[in-house]
Amino acid sequence: MKNKLSKFAVPYVIWMALFVVAPIIMVVVYAFSSAEGGFTLDNFSNMGAYAVVFGRSFKLALIATVICLAVGYPVSYMMSKEGPGFQRVAMVLIMLPMWINFLLRTYSWMSILENNGLLNRLFQKIGVISLYNGIFGTDLQFFPMLNTQGAVVLGMVYNYLPFMILPIYSVIIKLDRSLIEAARDLGANSFNVFRRVILPLSFPGILSGITMVFVPSVSTFAISKMLGGGTELLLGDLIEQQFLGGAYNPQLGAAISLVMMVIVVVCMWVMNRFGEGEEQAVML
Numbered sequence: 650m651k652n653k654l655s656k657f658a659v660p661y662v663i664w665m666a667l668f669v670v671a672p673i674i675m676v677v678v679y680a681f682s683s684a685e686g687g688f689t690l691d692n693f694s695n696m697g698a699y700a701v702v703f704g705r706s707f708k709l710a711l712i713a714t715v716i717c718l719a720v721g722y723p724v725s726y727m728m729s730k731e732g733p734g735f736q737r738v739a740m741v742l743i744m745l746p747m748w749i750n751f752l753l754r755t756y757s758w759m760s761i762l763e764n765n766g767l768l769n770r771l772f773q774k775i776g777v778i779s780l781y782n783g784i785f786g787t788d789l790q791f792f793p794m795l796n797t798q799g800a801v802v803l804g805m806v807y808n809y810l811p812f813m814i815l816p817i818y819s820v821i822i823k824l825d826r827s828l829i830e831a832a833r834d835l836g837a838n839s840f841n842v843f844r845r846v847i848l849p850l851s852f853p854g855i856l857s858g859i860t861m862v863f864v865p866s867v868s869t870f871a872i873s874k875m876l877g878g879g880t881e882l883l884l885g886d887l888i889e890q891q892f893l894g895g896a897y898n899p900q901l902g903a904a905i906s907l908v909m910m911v912i913v914v915v916c917m918w919v920m921n922r923f924g925e926g927e928e929q930a931v932m933l
Contacts, residue, residue, distance in 0.1 A: 672779055676910075679903030692741075692904035699887060699905070706884040707912075710797060710866035713805035714813075716856065717862045720806070721813035725854075726847070728814075729821040738821075743811050755804055755875050762794040762876070769794070796878030804872040809865060813858035820854030821847065856920050865915055 683689040729737050746754060761767045769791040772778050778789055794800055824847065832842045870885030879886075884905065891902025 656881065660728070660832055663745065668682060673910075676903045676906050679900050680907045681904075684789050684898075692900050695901060696908065702882050702887050705798075705881065706867050708803070708880075709802055709883065710863050713802050714859055714863045714868045716802070717813040718859065719839055721810055721858060722817055722851075723856070725814050725821055726820035726843075728818055743814055743815075746807075747811055748757060751872060752875075754808060754861060758804055758807065759795065759875060762800055764791045764793065764795070766795075768912055795876065796880055798877070798881050800876040801873050801881050801883075804876045805866045805869065806863075808872065809862045812861035812865075816857035816861065817851060817854040820851050820857075824850055826837050859920060863916070867913065868909065873876070 680692055681688055681690070683691065728736055731739070740754075759766075763769070769778075772792060778792065781787065782789055828846055828850075829842055837845065867883075868885045870883065870889050873881050873883040873886055877883075887910075888902045888905055890896050891898045891905070907926050
């Protein structure tokens with residue numbers, strides 16, 4: 650039986666070797682190589698010039714992750730308390746935008762946020778811009794929303810929010826209801842049941858959601874390019890420039906990619922360790 654299973658695993662091993670292990674090895678080789686092919690650490694020392702980009706990328710990714718958690722957890726919790734029919738409809742509504750191409754979804758936000766977009770025209774119609782001008786003494790014709798950090802964060806939240814909702818919902822819906830009933834029988838009110846039972850037991854879903862939102866947010870480049878207008882450079886944009894842009898320097902791009910991977914892995918390891926500590930505390 651084991652021999653049969655090992656035969657079925659061969660295609661998977663080959664796939665992993667070709668499309669996961671080999672690219673990582675290539676990134677490591679390029680990161681420690683000079684343009685002439687010799688060993689060097691200059692690629693890492695030159696990264697200091699992009700410290701602002703690193704800081705901006707992690708800051709915006711963290712903000713987007715916190716917003717997704719603040720929105721996603723209540724949605725997941727409320728879904729779990731409703732009936733099966735409501736849950737199915739809610740799941741379809743959450744998944745529906747993901748059936749549309751990622752770039753098309755982001756382009757739609759460009760038309761909404763632009764100076765003459767839907768949102769600014771709505772604000773003009775209902776008098777929000779006039780009210781703002783009257784209060785602050787300005788002469789705005791529109792709110793500048795596109796090509797800002799706020800637009801980039803909004804794009805991250807919109808595109809990655811389902812990745813926060815689904816893991817949390819899948820954990821909460823599988824909780825043992827007898828634990829909740831036992832807590833109520835012992836005199837705990839709704840708030841204490843949520844704080845002492847539901848929230849700690851749903852922590853694995855929270856960690857999965859944080860990972861699934863933070864990692865793509867910190868490495869995105871399409872959202873920052875389209876909604877940030879190229880003015881809010883993030884790590885993904887920087888890496889793309891080194892490989893495809895006029896500043897062609899694949900060695901530096903590989904070094905930035907390697908450092909980013911290490912930072913993400915360390916963050917995931919810390920969150921997993923923190924999650925193990927929480928699970929042990931709940932069991933105690």
